[in-house]
Amino acid sequence: MLKNPWKRRHIIESLVRIVMILSFLAVAGSLGLILWTIISRGLPALTWEMVTQTPKGGFYMGKAGGVLNAILGSLYLASGGTLLALLFSLPIALYLQTYLETSAWGRYVRLALDVLWGIPSIVYGAFGFTLMIALGLRASLLAGILVLALVELPIMTRAMDEVVRRMPRDLEQAALALGSTRLEVSLRVVTRQMLPGIVTAVLLAFGRGIGDAASVLFTAGYTDRLPTSLLRPTASLPLAVLFQLSTPYPEVRERGYASALILTIIVLLVSFGSRWISARLNKYTIR
């Protein structure tokens, strides 16, 4: 009855466990290193000025100013893109579930969405740029929002598709059995069941959108001014990081890390916020 640790199956089990632990450490370690890098290099340069001012003359050579233009620009771009993607993805997800559930078309639509999800965002950027040239448009907040919506759409739709798919069918029947109208079932029961998942899907897409540099590079452009119009170019945080890190001046590079830190903090806030919101909303959902 005594355990013999040198038996083949026990050896294999220990080996596999070691591999798992090492993989976990690699992932956790990378995250730690990334955070350490941007915090240790960015925190000293993260001043009040950084988040409250736009670049002044000579900013990119180390003189006064901040990246408020990029912070606001990124928030506008990601919010606009997320809102626009939401307008399309919720109906698509519901349509997929209600009408295309078992049909071949449903499979094609899901496949198309998965392919779109995998397309690198620089391709979306290039696509948007080509379209803008064809239409005679210039880089602008609006163009950036449109392209970000395209980037976010497949992520949001597939995430919502899963939410809609997990909706228990008995639930509708239970509400109907009490004499609910269809509208009451949708608004009071189905929405309540799906809302946490929808919120998570939206914030997931927002997080992806706000961190994306390649898609806004050609389409939204960059400017030192605050974004004031949909038709003018706007700055964004990922590009602020890119431009500042690629200069030879150490103080500007430090600001690049500080900008990265700001972006990371925003993304973390959004993802913790989404956790918090969905935990609260999830309290009553049926699993």
Place this chain on the structure above:
Amino acid sequence: MNSHIQVRNLNVFYGKQQALKEINIEIPRQQITVIMGPSGCGKTTLLKSLNRFLELTDGTQISGQVLVDGQDIYASAVDVTEVRKRVGLLAQRPTPLPMSIYENVSYGMYIHQMRKDKREYKDAVRHYLELAGLWEEVKKRMHDPATSLSIGQQQRLCLARGLAVEPEIILGDEPTSALDPISSQHIEKKLLELKSQYTTVVVTHTLRQAKRLAEHVIFMYLGEVVEAGPAQEVFNHPQQERTRQYLEGLF
């Protein structure tokens, strides 16, 4: 017999397959009627014809009449939500709504605007939870999610929720089949307590449960009603060969 529900010439098709054939039955007022028979015989289909749940499945064709107090619930002028308010359903598995315990009970009263103010809703929720025998267990946790209850408690919550919209008829679709023995007893006891106030129709595939509950029995086989009548007569002196065989456990 003072019948509450009369089913006349009811035929139901799922696509091309006929699930119910020429059903003609009467269901007595304020008694427990048990529909029994082997699986696939159309028990649940018959039950679901009584609260117009059949039409929720695509490709269902229904002909004939179901009269509740003489009024055909399939008539075109009838409001289906009113039908379902009058005819409550206790499903096979408990299906709490994604809400708190309190809201699960108040939901139905709320959509039908049955009470005037918060006070009245609160009192009514308490009343129906007491009626379902759940109040003592949940009175201190009314705002907990309904899913935090055990399966047996959830089924009693569903009973309270159904009673709260003040139905005249309670349908039970094998309401204890997903429950443990103690919880099943609880539900059976409640149905027996409530039978003098409600017309109750229960589908079951366990003969022993049928014998414990039934005052009136409908025995079905292959989509047809083979025999129907007072429980004592059907159980002790079945008229049909099929019924006798079923009661003896031959199929």
